[in-house]
Amino acid sequence: MGRGRAPCCEKVGLNKGSWTPEEDLRLMAYIRKYGHANWRALPKQAGLLRCGKSCRLRWINYLRPDIKRGNFSKEEEDAVIRLHGALGNKWSKIASCLPGRTDNEIKNVWNTHLKKRLPKSEDQQSSPSSSSSAVTDRGESKAEAEAEPSEAGAVEAAALDDRIEIPVEPDSPDLWEMLDDDQVVKPLPCSSSSSSSTTTVVLKDPMEEMPDISIEPELWSIIDDDELDVAACNVESSGGEGERWLACLEKELELELWGGSGDAVANGHQEMAAEVVEGGDPVTCYFQRSLSSSSSLAPSR
DNA sequence: AACGCGATCAACCGCAAAAAA
DNA sequence: ATTTTTTGCGGTTGATCGCGT
Numbered sequence: 438m439g440r441g442r443a444p445c446c447e448k449v450g451l452n453k454g455s456w457t458p459e460e461d462l463r464l465m466a467y468i469r470k471y472g473h474a475n476w477r478a479l480p481k482q483a484g485l486l487r488c489g490k491s492c493r494l495r496w497i498n499y500l501r502p503d504i505k506r507g508n509f510s511k512e513e514e515d516a517v518i519r520l521h522g523a524l525g526n527k528w529s530k531i532a533s534c535l536p537g538r539t540d541n542e543i544k545n546v547w548n549t550h551l552k553k554r555l556p557k558s559e560d561q562q563s564s565p566s567s568s569s570s571a572v573t574d575r576g577e578s579k580a581e582a583e584a585e586p587s588e589a590g591a592v593e594a595a596a597l598d599d600r601i602e603i604p605v606e607p608d609s610p611d612l613w614e615m616l617d618d619d620q621v622v623k624p625l626p627c628s629s630s631s632s633s634s635t636t637t638v639v640l641k642d643p644m645e646e647m648p649d650i651s652i653e654p655e656l657w658s659i660i661d662d663d664e665l666d667v668a669a670c671n672v673e674s675s676g677g678e679g680e681r682w683l684a685c686l687e688k689e690l691e692l693e694l695w696g697g698s699g700d701a702v703a704n705g706h707q708e709m710a711a712e713v714v715e716g717g718d719p720v721t722c723y724f725q726r727s728l729s730s731s732s733s734l735a736p737s738r
Numbered sequence: 739a740a741c742g743c744g745a746t747c748a749a750c751c752g753c754a755a756a757a758a759a
Numbered sequence: 760a761t762t763t764t765t766t767g768c769g770g771t772t773g774a775t776c777g778c779g780t
Contacts, residue, residue: 476766490766746777
């Protein structure tokens, strides 16, 4: 092993600053397909000129599909104030009590709105002694709110009205391996009407919470360069370019991941995994593969 | 219309903790 | 048990926007 602490990434030649739509696309596509087991290796495998740390931050604070966007409600603000009184500047702890809100977002809201709104005396008022009765905006106990997100399933699921239900072959372990925990709400037993050999997995709909992104024409040509058949998406034009792009991404990924039939799709994933190991660009590979198999994957509508 | 200023928020930086070797 | 690597956290910065003068 090397001496001393290695830098988190090779800083030279890496992009900094705001993320471009193409970078977002690459990161989303990669994580949805392969997850984020190793942030350090992720940028290279995803073909991103970014530090792993930067990718992680972008995913957690912006691209994660369960991010709640928009202004904080009064209840959320109250919860932040109470929790800050109990926990102090433990933004990640506070964020864990507010599903869909990130530590960064809460920190910003506190520093820009809530801190100055509080009377000076009230800064000390919400003391940790009140923590036993500290409740979130939904009235759950603090202990409950701090439970693992996956264990707060009922609460989380209640906030997710729109989902994608996808039949998955139970005897395709590689498919299950690729299911990101963040994406899976819960497995559902199949109804009697559906095939007895499949299990339905409920994914959060990433389209639901996505911000509007205006897409430069250049991005389409970039995607075209990767041979993504945009026209095949056939998304209604009323959705706007951002929605069109995201819907296209969603459709492509879902179709490639789940829409194909059985073994062919599973074999494709194994091949792709091998390409990743060999240092290829999985996103580009994905798009290229998508094209080559588009005849069987093309949406019918 | 132009300028200055404050507010907002995404992203970066450095450190510490946790995990792995 | 120690060292190295990776991840996560909190503080801070910088770009952008909107409002007032």
